[in-house]
Amino acid sequence: MERAFHLDENDERVLMELDQLYKRLHKPHAERLAFLQKYPALILRRDDLVLEEATLLNMLGRYEEAKQLIDNHTFHPWEGGEGKVSGQYQMCRLEIAKQLLKKNPADKRAKQLLEECLEFPPHLGEGKLFGAQDNDFLYFLGRYEEGKEGPTEPAAAMYYNDAKPDKIFYAALCYRKIGQEDKARSLFNKLINYGKQHIFEHQVMDYFAVSLPDMLIWEDSLDQKNIIHCKYMLALGYYGMGDKEKALRYLAEVEALDNNHQGIHQFRTFIDAAS
Numbered sequence: 001m002e003r004a005f006h007l008d009e010n011d012e013r014v015l016m017e018l019d020q021l022y023k024r025l026h027k028p029h030a031e032r033l034a035f036l037q038k039y040p041a042l043i044l045r046r047d048d049l050v051l052e053e054a055t056l057l058n059m060l061g062r063y064e065e066a067k068q069l070i071d072n073h074t075f076h077p078w079e080g081g082e083g084k085v086s087g088q089y090q091m092c093r094l095e096i097a098k099q100l101l102k103k104n105p106a107d108k109r110a111k112q113l114l115e116e117c118l119e120f121p122p123h124l125g126e127g128k129l130f131g132a133q134d135n136d137f138l139y140f141l142g143r144y145e146e147g148k149e150g151p152t153e154p155a156a157a158m159y160y161n162d163a164k165p166d167k168i169f170y171a172a173l174c175y176r177k178i179g180q181e182d183k184a185r186s187l188f189n190k191l192i193n194y195g196k197q198h199i200f201e202h203q204v205m206d207y208f209a210v211s212l213p214d215m216l217i218w219e220d221s222l223d224q225k226n227i228i229h230c231k232y233m234l235a236l237g238y239y240g241m242g243d244k245e246k247a248l249r250y251l252a253e254v255e256a257l258d259n260n261h262q263g264i265h266q267f268r269t270f271i272d273a274a275s
Helices: 004-005 012-024 028-034 048-061 061-070 083-102 106-114 135-142 166-177 181-198 222-240 242-258 263-273
Strands: none
Touching: 004 012, 012 028, 012 048, 028 048, 048 061, 048 083, 048 263, 061 083, 083 106, 083 135, 083 263, 106 135, 135 166, 166 181, 166 222, 166 263, 181 222, 222 242, 222 263, 242 263
């Protein structure tokens, strides 16, 4: 792939596929970003390359740069991209808001950024997916009654409409904030139990699916993804139950398996902000 690209460094499709291969091989984010940014003209030809640049900026903690990049680009819908652009749009805003709230719980810009996460502007090229949850944004906005709503049954992370573990985690935190500790602990235990029960299950696609949330250029192991997903649930669940030692252990295990796991990145910044 490297030879193919260097034979014609004006081919944006091969650049995208090479970067996706680097991503599968868990190449460090800083190296991937430095490589991509050598070809700014090629990046601008493909929305998925602009998205990957923004994602790498987010993963490196350069949230203001990611925000500026996303806010100044007009995206268009593409198969396999559903929820991806909006995810980075929300991630940079949420992470900036976390930093601001740590310094000042009443910070006005933080509130504005969180409220922007609830609505998608036209330049993202997509509206909200059906069933999209806002538990994390509502939690940081202090809107706990609303933040506890939504699906609360953990599921495999295969399809767009599967309940997201982090959303369940924040729903539980919202229950805790309004004094319903039993319901909070019930949700944390659901995450732990799912992780324990399903971590070694063999994963298969039982039908042709058009709702897969990833761009499938290079083969990936469904079993490996399931192990990572279950350990992520265990990290969230144990942290919610107050067992920080186990939570950090599972968090580190996921990081070792997948340096591109955005949920774990955001979970770590949550833990750091709470410290």
